[in-house]
Amino acid sequence: MKPMIYLDNNATTPLDPRALEAMMPYLKEKFGNAASRNHAFGWEAEAAVEKAREQVAAVINASPKEIVWTSGATESNNIAIKGTVRMYRDQGRHVITQVTEHKAVIDPCKYLAGEGVETTFLGVDRQGRISMDELRAAVRPDTVLVSIMFANNEIGTIQPIAEIGAFCKERNIIFHTDATQAFGKVPIDVEAMGIDLLSVSGHKIYGPKGVGALYVRRRKPRVRCEAVLHGGGHERGMRSGTLNVPGIVGLGAAAEIALREMPAERVRVARMRDRLWQILDSQLDDIYLNGDIVNGLPGTLNVSFSYVEGESLMMGFSNIAVSSGSACTSASLEPSYVLKSLGVGDELAHSSIRFSLGRFNTAEEIEQAGRQVVATVRRLREMSPLAEMAAEGIDLSKVQWAGH
Amino acid sequence: MAYSDKVLDHYNNPRNIGSLDKDNPAVGTGIVGAPECGDVMKLQIQVDENRRIVDARFKTFGCGSAIASSSLATEWVKGKTLDEALQIKNTEIVRELALPPVKIHCSVLAEDAIRAAIADVKRKLDGARPGNPDVAATASAG
DSSP states (O other): OOOOEEOBTTTOOOOOHHHHHHHHHHHTTOOOOTTOOSSHHHHHHHHHHHHHHHHHHHHTTOOGGGEEEESSHHHHHHIIIIIHHHHTTTTOOEEEEETTSOHHHHHHHHHHGGGTOEEEEEOOOTTSOOOHHHHHHHOOTTEEEEEOOSBOTTTOBBOOHHHHHHHHHHHTOEEEEEOTTTTTTSOOOTTTTTOSEEEEESTTTTSOSSOEEEEEOOSSSOOOOOOSSOSSOTGGGTSOSOOOHHHHHHHHHHHHHHHHHHHHHHHHHHHHHHHHHHHHHHHOSSEEEESOSSSBOTTEEEEEETTSOHHHHHHHTTTEEOEEOOGGGSTTSOOOHHHHHTTOOHHHHHTEEEEEOOTTOOHHHHHHHHHHHHHHHHHHHHTOHHHHHHHTTOOGGGSOOOOO | OOOOHHHHHHHHSOSSBSOOOTTSTTEEEEEEEEGGGTEEEEEEEEEOTTSBEEEEEEEEESOHHHHHHHHHHHHHHTTOBHHHHTTOOHHHHHHHHTOOGGGHHHHHHHHHHHHHHHHHHHHHHTTSSTTOOHHHHHHHOO
């Protein structure tokens, strides 16, 4: 059995041993409730939580007071969207987002339709980027919120965040960005980029699962969110519930490590990603890059391999953990909606593999993975009726398929 | 979701991969599925003068279960008469490969491929215009 190579870091990351070490005392002897104001157990828990707030705020040039702890990016997105829209319901009932957002943004927007809120979904170009002109045209007098992700989880494409932020400031619209994939991987500055709300997840940055954060701007303008969870009034009333102290400490430690190592790590990971693409592109015909390798996340590479199906590919290199936009890998039996919205046809969406590289990958692993992917694609093309027909000069798009 | 040992075996050691001459009057070709649905199977059979299947080949674009279903189908049709092969049911493929519910459509596609190949060779043998069966025409359209 070959050792496993983990290239699915956009799905989740292993906990960094340094983050685990920081968490351990808070799982054991330092078990206090951060809301206990009258004894030392509570004080040390509170101090740890406040330190983590500083660590997370530093990554995005925010103030620690602007960080709200949550259970993860899904909750952060729910508070940012539902909480803001409900708070400002008197000022407007219109939200603008875009089609390649994560479901944790799309579904809250759709849910709000039941409360009379309309959402405009902007389309994207071939690289997965929105157009500023379309955003400008979509704004209405009653638009209260724009929610555009920082970077896409499937294809890595980075949106023009600073431009969107500047535009929203000018038009006095609140700007939320889901930065789950970008936080700690590429520079983010909420001041320079005009971001009002920003969602963070712990487990995408080598921190623990079950913890996240929401940045909520406190000045120029002061943004307010209605609570989604009601209770003891923790986190300035925006998110009740006893704080997950060990998780928060782990997220703080992971954020600090990510910020410190970002300059070198960005370059190292991007180099491995470029090398993987070079191996594939130089040895295989009829493969396509989905997304944007130039202005995208350093570690994300999404490739469609014509004539072979994604799940069967993953079976072929079973010691490499990746994910696919193939329908066979999803519960819905539909191929990736992100790839489809780029204009990638269904066939190539079924043939796509997402490689997401991270901190614990090595150059040697990339060489091995590249070799195995090439060998598997070749083997499966040998048994592909589509490869055979293409080789005979048949235009596959013109065939009358006997679908079922 | 983990794959059954039998699916893995067919995926890793597929039986009867390849192509037969589709213009041979004793060869029937069935091509079913569509690329945009994520699976296309091509199954071919060759019969002797007694209409017994003496050879079978497949090529499949699809997931591991689709590859395994078509590989198994070629094994099962070999040695059968056309009428016997028509009796193969997708549920038997599901049982043999221990396919989970989301993969049942792979077995349905394999059954469809067998039927399409049989229909094609029957058309040829029973005197429809030889060498121009519907299915082969489908495959080379355009």
